[in-house]
Amino acid sequence: MPALQRLVLWNTSxxxxxxxxxxxxxxxxxxxxxxxxxxxxxxxxxxxxQTDYSNERTQIEQRLREVIVAAETKDFDSLDSxxxxxxxxxxxxxxxxxxxxxxxxxxxxxKGLGAATGLKMRADSLKIDVFGKVGIATFILDYSFDSxxxxxxxxxxxxxxxxxxxxxxxIAHEHLSPIKE
Numbered sequence: 001m002p003a004l005q006r007l008v009l010w011n012t013s014x015x016x017x018x019x020x021x022x023x024x025x026x027x028x029x030x031x032x033x034x035x036x037x038x039x040x041x042x043x044x045x046x047x048x049x050q051t052d053y054s055n056e057r058t059q060i061e062q063r064l065r066e067v068i069v070a071a072e073t074k075d076f077d078s079l080d081s082x083x084x085x086x087x088x089x090x091x092x093x094x095x096x097x098x099x100x101x102x103x104x105x106x107x108x109x110x111k112g113l114g115a116a117t118g119l120k121m122r123a124d125s126l127k128i129d130v131f132g133k134v135g136i137a138t139f140i141l142d143y144s145f146d147s148x149x150x151x152x153x154x155x156x157x158x159x160x161x162x163x164x165x166x167x168x169x170x171i172a173h174e175h176l177s178p179i180k181e
Contacts, residue, residue, distance in 0.1 A: 094176055122141075122143070158174075
């Protein structure tokens with residue numbers, strides 16, 4: 001007998017006491033099951049999101065400093081070793097509408113940095129968040145370089161996604177977008 005029909009019969013007192021207890025037990029069971037299912041869908045915050053990860057943030061900040069020094073000094077071997085180049089590497093730049101893969105990302109970085117003279121870089125407003133083996137560094141990349149006797153200054157919004165690869169933080173994704181002044 002459908003639940004609605006039972007409820008109508010209940011209200012018209014056509015159920016005997018035993019039937020009423022059975023229906024009442026069924027409704028209590030349904031309410032408990034609904035409560036359990038609802039509570040199961042509301043999960044507590046992930047412990048990894050709540051964890052401080054101060055040591056990992058310090059390691060990522062140090063790695064970012066190493067990336068900047070390698071870029072300024074054109075130490076491409078070190079710079080390459082700080083990236084997780086491979087099939088999962090991606091990069092977005094303000095100079096291309098396309099997503100770059102590892103090969104294009106590396107070539108563009110080498111070409112651009114290789115051509116820059118007097119390059120100075122700084123990561124302003126740095127924020128690092130860590131989620132287990134993933135770290136995300138967001139900052140304003142403030143940089144300058146010399147061109148035709150003039151110093152060119154630029155700023156870009158920057159996001160680097162780091163992966164902890166066997167204890168070493170490496171860049172798996174870069175996203176740079178110019179700030180229009």
